[in-house]
Amino acid sequence: MDSWDRFVFTFFNAQVMATYLPRIVEGFFLTVQLALLIVISGLALGLLLAVVRSFGIRPLNWLIIFLVDLFRALPPLVIIVLIYFGLPSLGAAPSGFVSTWISLTLVLAAFAEEIVWGGILAVPKGQWEAARSTGLGFATTLTHVVLPQALRLSIPPLTNRTIAITKGTALGSVVAVAEILSVASGAVGFSSNPSPLTLGAIAYLILFVPVVAFGRWVETRFAWKR
């Protein structure tokens, strides 16, 4: 066996791949599910926090700023482990899936809040004044005049951040979530052959290349012309 054959046998072992493909596919769909949940709840919570913050209620804003800084500072893996191993002692016992979902949702929400808040601040004061001078109230001005502009400014950084955090689903392998990486490394153990990891990498590419391409498209589509 020359070195090329050895390389193919090790990383592209057709027999091993065929055996574990169904499980990798299952892991793929679980990852998609987890990622979608994180994106939806993380962005929604982040947007909600930014909107609440814009009402300028002091104690509430201190709380928001504290939480946002906390979840931006902690490594996501630390949060996952804390929730998975720490919450049971408080009476709740979330599964690995739920722990990962909650953790990455909080992290994404924290970053999204900061980005959207930055967008709200970047909308010129004159926009508020023009709207208020026609008799529009604070909330209507926020939702109809300021937020549409703030979100447009936020979309490129938000897309990048969302992609980065969603890749954190791989961290779920640490708390027994049967997502792609977890399934693939398990298969490597069983088969004593790394080919399942190749499959896993391909699965990640199939999942994230379209997402990254979408992000690129969004960035050019919403580039702010002035």
Added chain:
Amino acid sequence: MIRRRTRVAAEPVMTGPAPIVAAPIVAASGIHKHFGALHVLKGVDLAVAERELVFVIGPSGSGKSTLLRCCNRLETPSSGRIIVDGIDLLDRHTDINAVRRRIGMVFQQFNLYPHMTARGNVTLALRKVLGKGRAEADEIADAALARVGLAEKANAYPLELSGGQQQRVAIARAIALEPRVMLFDEPTSALDPELVGGVLAVMRSLREAGMTMVVVSHEMGFARAAADRVVFMDHGLVVEEGPPAQIFGAPEQERTRAFLRQLDH
């Protein structure tokens, strides 16, 4: 909607042979405004009668914008009293949004909503403040845009319009609400010279239609031609006021003379 209307006694304003007996549309008195330690308005009185065009001039930083912005409470005066169309603006119980829709404001930087078409800019308040349906709001908006000569630009976005056109859309946005008074803060200062005329023409047509207007501007030619009264402000005080012929022809105060002299250079 809870709104307490504080009617003020009619205060006859004697200008010329025909006395105007109606209460002034805008009656600001003893207005002081501090920004921190900065004392920007130092007891300003301003009364604007119905259908009157009052022109406010003065050096940069003299408090003209601040005075105008106090008249729709974009700034809250530190003390004083402002009655607009019979409503006490500084009364805690006044529904400020209800008053503001009777006070149109036009800004130096236009401040159009960039994500909405010209029609969308005009209909937003019609729908969300006056509660009009889409069809009716569109109709009113198109009529307002026609009044400023932009009927064919209803579907254009602000970025697709020249500065002069944007400012005219901003005027349409304000007049669509049928305000009792229009406040203009340097409406032509951000425009290229060749675009100023179109905006001034719209303002003149508003005046001819009987709109009450307060205009802060450096367009002295327009003031001479269209103003009923010119108010000269300096350092947060009204130094002198009178008909344009008097202020421009024979100003009494040395500070007014100095300001006008320096404009000529």
